[in-house]
Amino acid sequence: MTQTYYRTCTLCEAMCGLKFEVNGDVIESIRGDKEDPFSRGHLCAKGPELKNLHEDKDRLKKPIKRTADGWVQVTWEEALTDIAKRLFEIQSKYGFDSVAIYSGNPTVHNYGSMLMGQRFANRLKSKNKFSATSVDQLPHQLLSYLMFGHQLLVPIPDIDRTNFFLILGGNPFASNGSLMSVPDVKKRLKDIQERGGKYVVVDPRRTETANHADEHLFIRPNTDVFFLLAFIHVLYRDGLVKPSDLYSIKESESLRSLSSQFPPEKVSGVTGIPAETIERVATEFAKTEGAVCYGRVGVSTQTFGSLCQWLINSINILTGNMDSVGGAMFTLPAVDMIDPKSAMRSSPGSFDTFRSRVRGLPEFSDELPVSVLAEEIVTEGEGRIRALVTSAGNPVLSTPNGSGLEKALEDLEFMVSVDIYLNETTKYANYILPPTSSLEHDHYDLVFNVFAVRNVARYSKPIFDPEEGALHDWEIFSDLTKRIELLRTGKPLPKELIRTKLSPESIIEHALKTGPYGSKGGSETGMSLELLKNSDHGVDLGPLKPCFPERLCTQDKKIRLFPEEIRKETDRLSDKFEEMRSLSGDRLKFLLIGRRHLRNNNSWMHNMPKLMTGKNRCTLLIHPDDASSLGLSDSEEVLVKSRVSSVSIPVEISDEMMRGIVSMPHGFGHGKKGIGLEVANRFAGVSLNDLTDDRAIDEFSGNAAFSGTPVSIHKI
Structure with a gap:
């Protein structure tokens, strides 16, 4: 007899609701749960593959x-x-x-x-x-800790109410949102445009997201920090900063002084973005009611990844868009891991x-x-x-x-x-x-409810009993x-x-009851594990709400606009700028960046047959002019060399790349001896991370600096 189960998808951050039709131990279908208040029936290609993941003959079941x-x-x-x-x-x-x-x-x-x-x-x-x-993602959490007092007090774009969404180094069409749990992101971005707003993408590649944006700005990898400083320069120069009691004037003056060293006309040649474009985007952003700046993997994984996240937060703060409807806001999840009085x-x-x-x-x-x-x-x-x-x-x-x-x-x-x-x-x-x-x-979802664009809660019961003797993680x-x-x-x-x-379920049960929506937390919602178990489609807890200064975790309940810890890091900017300026005309070296694909999740979905169909995804994207200068034709194998290693990979010529920049997907590199992944081995590809450099880091945080790895390309 067929039974229906409702669960949250666990394959990415979007937390889409799924509807399972199960007959005995056979999954007959997996569809989007139309009654889920958060995902509203949306699912991507990965969701139905939970069936094949569960049934995968390569999945180990015994030690x-x-x-x-x-x-x-x-x-x-x-x-x-x-x-x-x-x-x-x-x-x-x-x-x-x-x-x-x-x-x-x-x-x-x-x-x-x-x-x-x-x-x-x-x-x-x-x-x-x-x-x-x-x-x-370390720069996100580190700057939340330094500026707001808690590593999980991460600003979340209020995508459903924003009128100007500026995206740097993020590709939510492929990621489904990252540190921004947002199901059906394509529809939500289109909704911005349909209500008269716009979204702009800044990226070295014209990504899937950029293809549908109102504007795409090509930028050279590792130069986002200078673009952001020039953006802030315009805010101060043109009187577009909105004063606030939440940060000190002294710290604001320090930021003004720093940004004054990087006007748009100075950084234009290094970033590849015209000065007038930087000025226009900064002005439009500051004058729009409800605007948000968001940067993800592309900006976190570079030489100044931490400074980039600091400046992104600062842009939202200075324009009055931090903790503001339509701007960057903060969640209040049912299991609250930020409140010092919380059980969790x-x-x-x-x-x-x-x-x-x-x-x-x-x-x-x-x-x-x-x-x-x-x-x-x-x-x-x-x-x-x-x-x-x-x-x-x-x-x-x-x-x-x-x-x-x-x-x-x-x-x-x-x-x-x-x-x-x-x-x-x-x-x-x-x-x-x-x-x-x-x-x-x-x-x-203990973590991703902290990063969601709306406050929701959902508990998923097991569909199958474990095999006899099996153990949970x-x-x-x-x-x-x-x-x-x-x-x-x-x-x-x-x-x-x-x-x-003391099982994890009992811990969550206590945390829900004593959390902000629980009866013991003084809420009329009456949140409890029992309530969630009886709510197949989850519980909607409403949109994000302004919460500062109460939710700030700094001692004085103020934002640390210019944290003392990063001052020494800003001293490196001038030397790095001169280095970047000297390299910007070098046509002998290329800069390598990564890329996502909707049908992958890093390396761990490559053994699902239906997700690996179609044309070869493990290719080196290169601009037509660069391919021509090297005498390369489409699909030709080339040797790509970095400081640490080299790989052979087919070329894919595309004008979606900025000149001088090449791109490989991450997560491939299967097919090695002794690997028990039949499907992944058939689509082995090569590993981007055989080229990336463990010595290349964001020096302040130690986060990996994948974006912009210097490489040379050679005909074979």
Whole structure:
């Protein structure tokens, strides 16, 4: 008999509602949930592939161990006992920091894994904690911490009410929104135009989003910081700044002084954007009621990624569009991780309280930048990483100089991966521990409700029972935590206590009741887990509302417009500007940028057959004039060289690229020996991150600087 289930899609940040038709253990169909108040029936090509992800024959279901004769299946008891023992022994021999942990992107789509994985990481007592945060979003959270007092107080574009949307380095048509959870973003952007507004895209490539924009401005990679400073220069010069009691006049004067050094006519040659265009866009933006500036991966992953996010926030503040309808606003989720009185409060953050051992890069929120992971493994000395735990990650493909990291993994004494696949990273593990499928456990979006363009809440029940003996992610981490604690204390632990009694569901239940919409939080909404379980389509909690100064987490309830911590970083701008000016006419070198595709999510959807159909997506996009100067024809294989490595890739000639700039998609590079991904191996491609440089970083934060990698291109 066919049954209907409603769930949230967990494959990207958009949180689309899905309707499942299931007959026994067979998924007959997956469609958009038209009654979901947030996604309104929308779904992209990825949503229906939850069926193939669940049924994928390459998905691991039992623990496996690497031996001299290959991989063998082992029991959970054998695996967990040996893993705890090995981790304990390594830390006993080398110290706590000898064991590192890396959490991949899918972790934040799994609240149980987040909660218990964090507990496990904390109990390891190691400073060597890494995650995908420092791949592409660290500047967002760092500047939220420095300016607003909390790393999760991230400004969200009020896309449903804005009249001018300025997008830098973001491609929501392909990403479905990033640090901006927004289902059906195409319709929402079109709605801006239909109500008389506009949206403008600033990007080195005419992206899918830019194709439908009112205006697209080509910009040279790594120069966004100068465009933004020139934009602010115009605001101050032309009296377009709106004073506010929320920031100090002294800090505003410091920003005015800095921006005065970069007028539009000075930065035009470096950025590639005419001075009159910068002036016009800045003026139109400032004079529009309800405007918002938003920058995503393209601006975060460059030399001045942190300064870019600071200046984007500053533009919204100076024009009166921060915490304002139609501008950049802040969520009030049902599970509030910002309120210090919340049962689920998270750390406001920390910065530079310690540094990495080898290169001396700063921590943020108790994590080190992933760009230092390889060197921390291979460099001898006290504190050297000798063991690694990965969770739902594939850093060999997703972090800079991936081939360098791959070589480093061979140097580990021990590695364990909590993952459903034998991929380019987990192949180096001694054990792979596969958790249940996403359809075999419940779901609540702990993180993406913090970044949503509207306050909503939705709980998803499991569709299928796990196979006998299978463990959820959170059970794996909870079990390992208890076993390691037992080895450390030497006290016996009753078998019945090996599994924690405090489940993620019970934690969420308490957080909902005591949250801003819960009865114990004083709200008439009566939010509770029971309410959500009885609300198949989720609960709409309304549009974003102004919340400053009450929600500010700074001591004085003021915005830190010019944080003291970034002053030294601004001192580097003049020298960098002169360097960029000298390079802007160099036609011998190209700058390499990445690109997204709607049918991918980084590297982890490449084993889905329906998502990999169509023409080859792993190509080098190049402008026709550049191709002509090199004597290249379409589809011709070329050799692309960077400081760290080289790859061979077919050319795709397109005028969507700015001259001098080339583009490759990220997440490819499959087909290596020993990888258990049949479909991905057929569409192997090459890895962008075999070219990106782990030495290229946003120096202030340590975030990877992928955007604008210098490369040379050679005929084969």
